[in-house]
Amino acid sequence: MAILRRAAVVTALVAAGALAVTGCAQSSGSPAATTGASTAPTASAELPAPFDADPVTVAVVRQSGAGDFFEAWGAGAEAQASFANIDLQVTDARNDNAKHASDLEQAIASKPDAIIVDHGQTDTIQPLVTKAVEAGIPVVIYDLALTDSEGVIVTAQSDKSMAEGVLEQLIADVGEGAKVGYVSATGFAPLDRRAEVWDQVVADNDLDVVFSTGEVSDSTASDNVPLVDAALKQNPDVQAIFAPYDEITKGTVLAVQQNNLQDKVKVYGIDISNADLEVMNAEGSPWVATSATDPAAVGAAVVRTLALSLAGELDETEVLFPAITITQDFLAENEVTNVTELRAAEPSLELSDVVVADWLPAVSG
Numbered sequence: 001m002a003i004l005r006r007a008a009v010v011t012a013l014v015a016a017g018a019l020a021v022t023g024c025a026q027s028s029g030s031p032a033a034t035t036g037a038s039t040a041p042t043a044s045a046e047l048p049a050p051f052d053a054d055p056v057t058v059a060v061v062r063q064s065g066a067g068d069f070f071e072a073w074g075a076g077a078e079a080q081a082s083f084a085n086i087d088l089q090v091t092d093a094r095n096d097n098a099k100h101a102s103d104l105e106q107a108i109a110s111k112p113d114a115i116i117v118d119h120g121q122t123d124t125i126q127p128l129v130t131k132a133v134e135a136g137i138p139v140v141i142y143d144l145a146l147t148d149s150e151g152v153i154v155t156a157q158s159d160k161s162m163a164e165g166v167l168e169q170l171i172a173d174v175g176e177g178a179k180v181g182y183v184s185a186t187g188f189a190p191l192d193r194r195a196e197v198w199d200q201v202v203a204d205n206d207l208d209v210v211f212s213t214g215e216v217s218d219s220t221a222s223d224n225v226p227l228v229d230a231a232l233k234q235n236p237d238v239q240a241i242f243a244p245y246d247e248i249t250k251g252t253v254l255a256v257q258q259n260n261l262q263d264k265v266k267v268y269g270i271d272i273s274n275a276d277l278e279v280m281n282a283e284g285s286p287w288v289a290t291s292a293t294d295p296a297a298v299g300a301a302v303v304r305t306l307a308l309s310l311a312g313e314l315d316e317t318e319v320l321f322p323a324i325t326i327t328q329d330f331l332a333e334n335e336v337t338n339v340t341e342l343r344a345a346e347p348s349l350e351l352s353d354v355v356v357a358d359w360l361p362a363v364s365g
C-alpha cells in the first residue's frame with residue numbers, strides 16, 4: 001500500500017481565553033458534536049513515520065488525583081493513541097510522589113520512544129525529566145511545573161483563562177467587596193496558576209476573603225467537607241466560595257448544604273464530569289458556575305501533541321487547551337445533563353481544531 005507523505009496541516013491553537021457560555025457558543029461543527037456521541041474520525045492521509053511501522057512505545061507516567069477528570073483524561077489518551085499506532089505504557093502513582101519518581105526512573109530505563117509525564121511535583125520530577133531529555137527521550141508534560149523546561153514540550157489547560165472566566169461570573173453575581181471564601185491547595189501546577197488569578201481578582205475587586213482552606217488527598221471531595229464545614233461555622237455570612245478543582249468543589253457544595261446555606265452561598269468551581277453536572281443541576285444547588293475542558297479531549301490532545309512532535313510537525317513548545325465557562329442557567333436552557341449533551345451543546349470542547357493534522361484528527365474517549 002502506498003504511503004502518502006503529504007505535509008500535514010497542523011492547527012495548534014493556543015488558548016487565548018475561556019469562552020463564557022451563556023447561550024452563544026463557539027462552534028467547530030464537528031459531526032460528533034451534532035450527535036453528542038464520539039464519532040470515529042477519518043484521517044485523510046496515511047500515518048507518517050515513525051507511526052507507519054511497529055507501534056511507537058510511549059510511557060505515560062501519571063500522578064493522578066481523585067476523581068473523574070483523571071479517568072476521562074486516560075480514556076481519551078488511550079483512544080487517540082490507538083488511532084495513531086501508539087502503544088501507551090501507563091503507570092499511576094496516585095498521590096505518591098516517591099512512586100511517581102521511581103515510575104519515571106523505570107520508564108527512562110525502559111528506553112521508550114517518548115514519555116508523557118502527567119501532573120507531579122517539581123522537586124521530585126524535574127531531575128528525572130532532565131535525565132530523560134539528556135538520554136535523548138522526547139518528553140511531553142501535562143499539568144506539571146518545571147524549573148527547567150529546555151527540550152520539553154509543555155501542555156496544560158488554559159488555567160489562567162479558566163479561572164478568569166469563572167471568577168468574572170462570581171463578580172457579576174456578588175459584586176465588588178463581597179465576603180468570599182477560598183478552598184484549594186498549593187504545590188499543584190494547575191491549582192497554583194488558578195491561585196494567581198484568584199489573588200488578582202481579590203485585589204482588583206476589593207473582595208473580603210473571610211477564609212482560605214482546603215487540601216488535595218486520596219479522597220479530596222470527602223476530606224474537604226469538614227474543612228469547609230468548620231470555615232462556614234465561623235463565617236456563615238460568606239457570599240461566594242471559589243473551589244477550583246471539581247473534587248474540592250463537590251466537597252464544598254456538601255459542606256454548604258450540610259450547613260443549610262445553599263440559598264445564601266454560591267459556589268464557583270473548575271472542571272466538569274457527569275457527576276459534577278448532576279450536582280450542578282440538582283434543585284437548589286449552590287454550584288452556579290464552572291470553567292472546564294472535556295478531560296477526554298484533553299488527554300487525546302496531549303497524545304496528539306506528542307505524535308505531531310515525533311513526526312516533526314509541531315512548531316510550538318507549549319500548547320494550552322482552551323476551556324469554557326458553564327453556568328447553571330446554560331445547562332438548564334440547553335437541557336444538558338451529561339458530558340455527551342454538553343459536547344453537543346458546546347462543540348469547541350472536542351478540541352477538534354487543536355493540534356490536529358490530516359493524518360491525525362481528534363479522537364474523543
Ligand code: SR1
Nearest residue numbers: 065069143188190245246
Ligand atoms: C490536583 S490538580 C487537579 C486539577 O488537575 C486537572 O488539570 C484538573 O483540571 C484538576 O482541577
